[in-house]
Amino acid sequence: MNRALGLAGVILGFGGALIGIVVLSVGLRTGRGSLLRLSRPYAAVVALGATLAVVAMERALITRDYTVRYVFDHGSSATPPLFNVATLWSALEGSILLWALILAGFTLAVAVKFRRRLEDPLVGWAMLTMFVICVFFFGLLLTASNPFRGVVPPPGYDGPGPNPLLQNHILMAFHPPMLYLGYVGFSVPFAFAVAALMTGRVGEGWLVETRRWTLFAWGFLTAGIVLGAWWSYEVLGWGGYWKWDPVENASFLPWLTGTAYLHSVMVQERRGMLRVWNLSLLCATFALTILGTFLTRSGVVESVHAFSSGEVGPILLGFFAFVVAVSVFLIGWRGDRLRSPGRIDSPISREGAFLANNVVFAAFAFVVLLGTVFPLIVEAVNGERLSVGVPYFSRMTMPIGFAILTLMAVAPVLPWRKATGELLRERLWWPAWTGVATVVFAVAVGATGPFTVLAFGMGGFAAGSALRQLVLATRRQGLRGLVGRANGGMVVHLGTIMLAVAFAASSSYIRQAEFTLERNQTARIDGHTVQYLGARTVERDNRVELIARIRVDGDRVFEPRLNKYRFNGMTIGTPSVRVGPTEDVYLAMTKSPSGGNGAVGIRVIIQPLVTWLWVGGIVMLVGTALSLFPGRRRDPLAPVSEPLPDRAADPPASDDDQVPAPVAGS
């Protein structure tokens, strides 16, 4: 029943998308608007199919219908309800199903948002592109990664449940959907980029249309990545949150190119330049989401996240190659129309800074991509096996991090077109002193290491610039000075700076030790005391929890535990953390007390400022949300020299980036 229902849903989605493609192709070829208008009902059919399939799968998971292969493999009557629902995205087939649902949702959303313009060939081509992506993913669900394959369970069968790592923490219920909303969200701007190339309308119109879609996707991708880091911290038991694992890199790569795009798109909107570059960035971002899925899901790069392997690998790689080929072909084909009319007058200008931003982010993405696939390449070339790990990425990305902080410090105060030294001195005065004050403060409270201290200083400098912009904007416009792209972007910068500072502090000043403690024995580390009080055992449906009771600093008691999962005997630790604004004390049990009464192995990790990683992530999201609100924006059709409407009463503030520079530079 569930199988039939689910399969029907997938077929409905596949068929709807396929017919949608045919109808739209004919419509675009003949220019018949009545056909183009049909994209909305077809999008609805695809969405209906995806919903049906997901509902059927969830129903099968909840009712433990073991005749469905996916439930047979990953379901269990012992899984707690929330994780049972989340089992949908705990393995390959289910996550592709989730992907299909989100993709169908985005397709329908585009059709509804642009319902009055469905006859516009631009929207037509965008819908067509969305349908092509839909066909690919629904096709995957029908073939290589069919979650609704049947199986005859032996009588009394109970499944293993999802991978224990994934049912150990509640964040697993939220991290993948967030990440997928971000990943899949980038298909919308990609679809419009393809549409712009196909129709030859490569001007700025489509950029403005997709601005918010891109921000939306970027926000969710950010949330997904930060939640993933948080999950690592809360579950993996070594106090880390980011280890440049191939799968983390896979989610980070589209984020990097997406971030580059969000910045350089402003140059195009403003000056009509960098068209090829922006299109390439969007195509690269989308292609990297596919490549990321390939890396994650084919098991080609060994990694803790590559839980599954199968025949989807080659198919995903093929689709990646297809996306790249189509993008390159289209951009080459339209090359003549993509010549930008303008030029940048001076490298010391807002557009010069955006260019620098793009070089830095492209370099960042390149380093991450190279480091991720390099072991594969070398092994393929001469059979040599080597690893590219944290030390490589730390060393290579440190200068990049400093470059980004420097740009965040300087770029926000730069005017368009051209800046003079005098102007820079005046505007950077307070931010620079903020940076110096930060350095002095950091050293005063005991910061060591020249690079770390420099990172703090640059962070302070950049924060000073962002705050300066926000203060000026709110002084002029009140609370409206916080919304809109430029101002919301400054809030995002503040969040990024918090992340950067927290990253520098926690990775530089980590202190850790491993103790073996008898009952009531106390150990000291870095001015803290940890005392082992004893252990107890709690039996649950799916696991046995061994809980150690540890008193920290003679005050509160924390309970790190080891969860032994019944089905496969896998033991997963759950650390316990004393969270503080300046410092986290992280306790992980490494060895269970023998016989319940013996000595326990405890790893204690002290890291400063870790909390600010999560706070920074939240601030970034708030900033993204603020950017989604329409600020006071230019009419996209107005020439660059057009003053903003409704500014008539305001005296032109000297450094409002929305005040355009004169055309002739007079």
Added chain:
Amino acid sequence: MLVVVLGAAVLSIDTTPRTGASDERLFALSARLKCLQCVGESVGASQAPLAVQFREEIRQQMRSGRTDDEILNFFVDRYGQEVLLTPPSSGVAGLVWVIPVVAVAGAVLLLYFVFRRWRDEQGGDRASEEDTELVAEALSRRRGAGDRTDDAR
């Protein structure tokens, strides 16, 4: 400003221990080794039996006074280059260090030349007085009443 920053830099000297047997040094070293029994984890991060054994080995070698490099090389000799999370800087593998640097240098050079060309071309097709007037006129027509046509500062 510079003086303050330099002063601060002098005060802030790195303190990671490079000799002796401490947990600090143990975890710094083990973070540079790959746990061969697990996927995507360092020896420092893993609780797999092999990783625990590696850490014990490191501890022993630290006690016997060996340097960081000696300890790391011990593992490379036994388990191959793969055990080191830092790729080697020589041979084909060295490319992983070189390529990004070359790429960035190339990009910067390219930008430099583009800017130089733009600068050399400057003045050729600047907007003339006439163009400016045309734009101003079009703008005032767009806004109707012709307010602030002289807003071009």
